[in-house]
Amino acid sequence: MRIAVVGAGAMGSVYGGRLALAGHDVTLIDLRADHVAAINQHGLRLSGVNGEEVIRIPAVTDATGLAPAELVIVFVDANATQAAAATAARLLRPDGSVLTLQNGIGNVEALSAVLGAAGVVGGITLNSANLPAAGHADHSHEGPSWIGELDGRRSPRVEALAAQLAEAGFETIVTTDVLAQIWNKFLLNCAINPLSAITGLLPGEIAETRALDALQAKLVEEVIAVAQAKGIRLPDPDPLSTVRAHCRERFNRPSMLQHVEQGRRTEIDALNGALVREAAALGLLVPYNDAVARLVKGVEQRRMKATG
Numbered sequence: 482m483r484i485a486v487v488g489a490g491a492m493g494s495v496y497g498g499r500l501a502l503a504g505h506d507v508t509l510i511d512l513r514a515d516h517v518a519a520i521n522q523h524g525l526r527l528s529g530v531n532g533e534e535v536i537r538i539p540a541v542t543d544a545t546g547l548a549p550a551e552l553v554i555v556f557v558d559a560n561a562t563q564a565a566a567a568t569a570a571r572l573l574r575p576d577g578s579v580l581t582l583q584n585g586i587g588n589v590e591a592l593s594a595v596l597g598a599a600g601v602v603g604g605i606t607l608n609s610a611n612l613p614a615a616g617h618a619d620h621s622h623e624g625p626s627w628i629g630e631l632d633g634r635r636s637p638r639v640e641a642l643a644a645q646l647a648e649a650g651f652e653t654i655v656t657t658d659v660l661a662q663i664w665n666k667f668l669l670n671c672a673i674n675p676l677s678a679i680t681g682l683l684p685g686e687i688a689e690t691r692a693l694d695a696l697q698a699k700l701v702e703e704v705i706a707v708a709q710a711k712g713i714r715l716p717d718p719d720p721l722s723t724v725r726a727h728c729r730e731r732f733n734r735p736s737m738l739q740h741v742e743q744g745r746r747t748e749i750d751a752l753n754g755a756l757v758r759e760a761a762a763l764g765l766l767v768p769y770n771d772a773v774a775r776l777v778k779g780v781e782q783r784r785m786k787a788t789g
């Protein structure tokens with residue numbers, strides 16, 4: 482299968498690299514010229530849970546002139562989804578599919594607005610990764626992924642895609658309610674990522690800090706209230722316990738912390754900031770998520786100034 486990965490940062494590189502090793506024709510697309518140059522010159526270095534190897538795989542900063550792809554996987558951060566949708570529209574074969582495994586809410590809708598809902602497969606993943614250096618992706622945590630058609634069908638397309646991802650080493654589950662799964666991951670991200678970005682603590686350290694554990698519970702309560710008001714049935718019967726267990730066993734660097742440290746814009750507007758907007762539309766208040774979103778904006782601004 483010819484595959485294009487739009488947004489070949491940490492997670493995009495891990496997925497693209499593993500799919501290339503499984504025999505697919507993969508091209509990585511990323512705006513970071515140093516990352517792309519390192520991959521083309523030395524190969525993509527993958528390390529982490531599956532050991533270490535170097536994969537020869539083409540990478541570009543501009544998708545112009547690439548052959549049409551059967552599958553486009555979108556891994557850009559949520560701030561760049563609209564631009565990624567335009568890139569996918571140029572790359573995709575008429576019978577092709579776009580898969581999003583991004584954090585936050587609103588990505589499926591942004592892609593569907595450009596590509597049509599029928600061309601988009603939604604999904605989320607509990608895998609984690611980071612970029613220690615240009616051309617080097619470290620797969621720091623292995624976890625399941627969920628993908629599904631937006632209309633809830635168990636289509637041959639999504640079943641085949643799940644099988645291909647599994648062959649590449651990614652545990653992949655087909656769901657008939659992918660939006661509920663996206664909100665489930667959204668809750669996890671809202672409860673962990675901003676606290677890590679603000680404090681610099683890793684998830685396991687957050688779990689060990691009583692004041693942050695209590696704040697985390699308030700964040701989770703507000704996400705659940707908004708989901709219930711929207712009629713979204715979260716698949717997890719006890720999200721707070723899941724968040725706490727997740728924190729206790731994880732000492733990775735969440736993507737929002739990585740973005741702050743790099744002086745990059747975070748995805749807060751697609752996470753806690755998005756929850757504030759969803760709540761306002763329903764006439765609800767989410768003061769803890771509102772405060773946390775504002776604090777991340779402040780930390781983000783400080784670091785962006787410091788890094789030039």
